[in-house]
Amino acid sequence: MSASRSKKVKVWVRTRPTTKFAHENIDLKADGKTINLHIKREERHGVVNNQILDWAFKMDGILHNSDQGEVFEKAARPLVSRCLSGYNGTMLCYGQTGAGKTFTMTGATENYKHRGLIPRSLQQLYKDIEEQTDYSINVRISYLEIYNEQMYDLLSPQPFLEKSGQMAIGEDENGVYVKGLTQHLAQTEEEALNLLFEGETNRVIAQHSLNAASSRSHCIFMLSVESRSRVMSSAVYTTSKLNFVDLAGSERLGKTLSEGKVKEEAMYINKSLSFLEQCVIALADRRRDHVPFRQSKLTHVLKDSIGGSCDTVLIANIWGEKEQLDETVSTLRFATRMMCVSSEPAVNEQVDPTLMVKKLEKDIVDLKRELAMHDTLNNRSMVTYDPLSEQQKFDIKQQVRKYISAELDEVDIINIRQIAGVYEAFREICQTMEADMEAKLREKFTLIDKTDPEQIREAQARGVNINDDGTLVGEPEGSGFGVGLAPSSAKAPDVAKDSTKGAKITKKKGKDRQSPAPTKTPPAGSGRAVDGRTPSPQTERKDGQPADKGDLETISPVTSVSPEKTAPTFQRPSTPPLRTQAFEDFKQEKGVK
Numbered sequence: 197m198s199a200s201r202s203k204k205v206k207v208w209v210r211t212r213p214t215t216k217f218a219h220e221n222i223d224l225k226a227d228g229k230t231i232n233l234h235i236k237r238e239e240r241h242g243v244v245n246n247q248i249l250d251w252a253f254k255m256d257g258i259l260h261n262s263d264q265g266e267v268f269e270k271a272a273r274p275l276v277s278r279c280l281s282g283y284n285g286t287m288l289c290y291g292q293t294g295a296g297k298t299f300t301m302t303g304a305t306e307n308y309k310h311r312g313l314i315p316r317s318l319q320q321l322y323k324d325i326e327e328q329t330d331y332s333i334n335v336r337i338s339y340l341e342i343y344n345e346q347m348y349d350l351l352s353p354q355p356f357l358e359k360s361g362q363m364a365i366g367e368d369e370n371g372v373y374v375k376g377l378t379q380h381l382a383q384t385e386e387e388a389l390n391l392l393f394e395g396e397t398n399r400v401i402a403q404h405s406l407n408a409a410s411s412r413s414h415c416i417f418m419l420s421v422e423s424r425s426r427v428m429s430s431a432v433y434t435t436s437k438l439n440f441v442d443l444a445g446s447e448r449l450g451k452t453l454s455e456g457k458v459k460e461e462a463m464y465i466n467k468s469l470s471f472l473e474q475c476v477i478a479l480a481d482r483r484r485d486h487v488p489f490r491q492s493k494l495t496h497v498l499k500d501s502i503g504g505s506c507d508t509v510l511i512a513n514i515w516g517e518k519e520q521l522d523e524t525v526s527t528l529r530f531a532t533r534m535m536c537v538s539s540e541p542a543v544n545e546q547v548d549p550t551l552m553v554k555k556l557e558k559d560i561v562d563l564k565r566e567l568a569m570h571d572t573l574n575n576r577s578m579v580t581y582d583p584l585s586e587q588q589k590f591d592i593k594q595q596v597r598k599y600i601s602a603e604l605d606e607v608d609i610i611n612i613r614q615i616a617g618v619y620e621a622f623r624e625i626c627q628t629m630e631a632d633m634e635a636k637l638r639e640k641f642t643l644i645d646k647t648d649p650e651q652i653r654e655a656q657a658r659g660v661n662i663n664d665d666g667t668l669v670g671e672p673e674g675s676g677f678g679v680g681l682a683p684s685s686a687k688a689p690d691v692a693k694d695s696t697k698g699a700k701i702t703k704k705k706g707k708d709r710q711s712p713a714p715t716k717t718p719p720a721g722s723g724r725a726v727d728g729r730t731p732s733p734q735t736e737r738k739d740g741q742p743a744d745k746g747d748l749e750t751i752s753p754v755t756s757v758s759p760e761k762t763a764p765t766f767q768r769p770s771t772p773p774l775r776t777q778a779f780e781d782f783k784q785e786k787g788v789k
C-alpha cells in the first residue's frame with residue numbers, strides 16, 4: 197500500500213456469492229484490488245443514462261468468495277487491536293439491498309461458522325482483554341437504530357418504540373454522543389453477545405420484495421472501551437469507541453415496487469444515504485471547511501466516526517449479477533469517494549482528576565526529599581520549606597521592626613517563604629502605624645468628612661469656624677484637609693519665619709496686626725471650642741473683646757496642652773529679628789539638624 201493510502205479510509209469490496217456472477221461485465225483483476233466493469237448500452241435499462249460504459253475501480257482489497265473469517269482478519273482485526281490502545285474505530289457496510297451487509301456485519305445466527313464481524317470482533321476483544329492483565333478494561337455496549345429519521349434504543353429495558361423522541365444527539369469534548377441511549381456494561385464475551393442478540397430481535401424488519409428479511413433501518417452497534425493501567429498509578433487512561441454500522445440498503449423505488457409504508461422507508465433511506473455521500477464528498481475535499489453532518493441523524497451520529505482521528509474501514513457490498521450492475525456501479529463510486537477521506541487515528545487519552553491530585557502530591561513529597569538532600573550537601577540544613585510557624589512569624593516581625601527603627605542593618609533571608617514573611621510583616625506594621633496615627637489624631641482633633649453636609653453642620657453648631665463647603669474659615673480654596681483644628685501649641689513658632697517674605701504667620705486681618713502675645717488669658721466665654729473645650733488664647737482679640745468668626749487667627753484647639761510642652765524655650769521678639777538672628781534662633785530651637 198502506498199504511503200498516501202495509509203492516511204486514508206480503508207475500503208474493501210465484498211462480493212455476495214452467486215451462481216449468476218456476471219463475469220462478462222465484472223472483471224476482478226489478479227492484483228486483488230482492481231475491479232473493471234464493462235456495461236453494454238442495452239443493459240443499462242436507461243436508468244443510469246450516460247455515455248461511460250467502462251469503469252475501473254481500485255480499492256484497498258477485493259474480498260471475492262471470501263468467508264467470514266477472512267473478511268474479519270483482513271478488514272476488522274486491526275481496528276479491534278487498535279481500539280484497546282485508545283484509538284476510535286468505525287466499520288461500515290454500504291451497498292444495495294440484499295448485497296450482504298447484515299450478513300457481513302452480524303452473520304447468520306443459525307451457523308456459528310457464518311458469524312459476522314461483530315461477534316468475531318467481540319471474541320477477539322475479550323481475548324485481548326484477558327491477555328492484558330496489567331490493565332483494567334471496561335466495555336460498555338449500546339445499540340442504536342435509526343428508522344425513518346427516528347432514533348431507537350435497541351437495548352432499552354422499555355419497549356424500544358417508547359424511546360422515540362426521547363433521544364437527542366449531543367457533542368462534547370469527547371465527541372458525539374446520543375443522549376438517552378443506554379450503555380450496558382459487558383464483562384464477558386457472553387454478556388456482550390447476549391446484548392447483540394437482544395438488539396437484533398428488536399430491529400425493525402420490513403417485508404420486501406427483493407429481500408425477505410430486509411433491514412429498513414441504519415443500525416449502529418457501539419462499543420465503549422475504557423482502559424486503565426493496574427500497575428502504574430498514572431492518572432492518564434484511554435477511552436475509545438468502536439462502531440459497527442450496518443447501513444440500510446440503497447435501492448431504486450421503481451425497481452423494488454415499493455408502495456405505501458415501504459416506499460416511505462425507501463425515501464428516508466435514500467435521503468440519508470445521499471446526505472452521507474455529501475458528507476463523504478465534503479470530507480474528501482480539503483478545500484471544504486464545512487461538512488453538512490447535521491443534515492440527518494445518521495450523518496450527525498457518525499460525525500466523529502468517519503475519517504479524521506478515527507480508524508475507518510468501509511466494506512462495499514456488491515451483488516455481482518447482471519441485473520444489479522447499476523447498483524454495483526453506484527456502490528463502487530461511493531466507495532471510491534470514501535477512499536479519498538483522510539484518516540489519521542489518534543489515541544484518546546483522558547486524565548483522572550483524583551489520580552492526578554494523588555500523583556502531584558507524591559511528586560511534591562519526592563521533590564521535597566530531593567531538595568532536603570541538596571541543602572544537606574550544601575550545608576544548608578537549617579533551611580526548611582514548611583509554612584512559617586507563629587514563632588517564626590513573630591521573630592521576622594521583630595526583625596522588621598528593628599530594621600525600620602534602624603537597629604538592624606538587614607533582615608535575615610534564608611528562603612522564599614521567609615521573604616514572603618518579611619513582606620507580610622512590613623504590611624502589618626504599616627497598617628498598625630496607620631491605625632495608630634489615626635487614633636492619635638482622633639484623640640486630639642475632631643475629624644470631619646468635608647463632603648458630608650451633616651457633619652459640617654454639626655461642627656458649625658459646635659462653634660467650629662468652617663464654611664459650608666468644608667473649608668476652614670479664611671482658608672484659601674483647595675488648601676487644607678477639612679480636618680482638624682490644630683492646637684496652637686502644635687504649630688511651629690511663627691515668629692521664626694521671615695514676615696517680609698510673605699510667610700504665613702497669622703490670618704488675622706487689620707492694619708494693627710502684631711505678633712501674638714502668648715501669655716494673655718482669655719476671659720471666660722470669649723470663644724467656643726469644639727467639644728466645649730477650653731478656648732485658645734488666640735481666639736481673643738487684641739483689644740480684649742471676644743473675637744468674632746472673621747477675626748479668628750486660627751481655629752481653636754480641641755485639647756488643652758500642658759504648659760511644659762508649650763512653654764517657649766526662648767523669648768519671642770515682638771518684631772521680626774534679623775535673618776541671621778532668626779537662623780540662630782531656629783537652630784537653637786530645632787537643633788543643629
Ligand SMILES: Nc1ncnc2c1ncn2[C@@H]1O[C@H](COP(=O)(O)OP(=O)(O)OP(=O)(O)O)[C@@H](O)[C@H]1O
Pocket residue numbers: 211212213291292293294295296297298299300304407409410411412443444445446513
Ligand atoms: N457472503 C455471503 N455468503 C453467504 N450468503 C450471503 C452472503 N452475503 C449475503 N448472503 C445472503 O444474502 C441474503 C441477503 O443478505 P443481507 O441480508 O446480509 O443483505 P443486506 O445487504 O443486509 O440487505 P438489506 O439492505 O436489505 O438489509 C441473505 O440471505 C444472506 O444470507
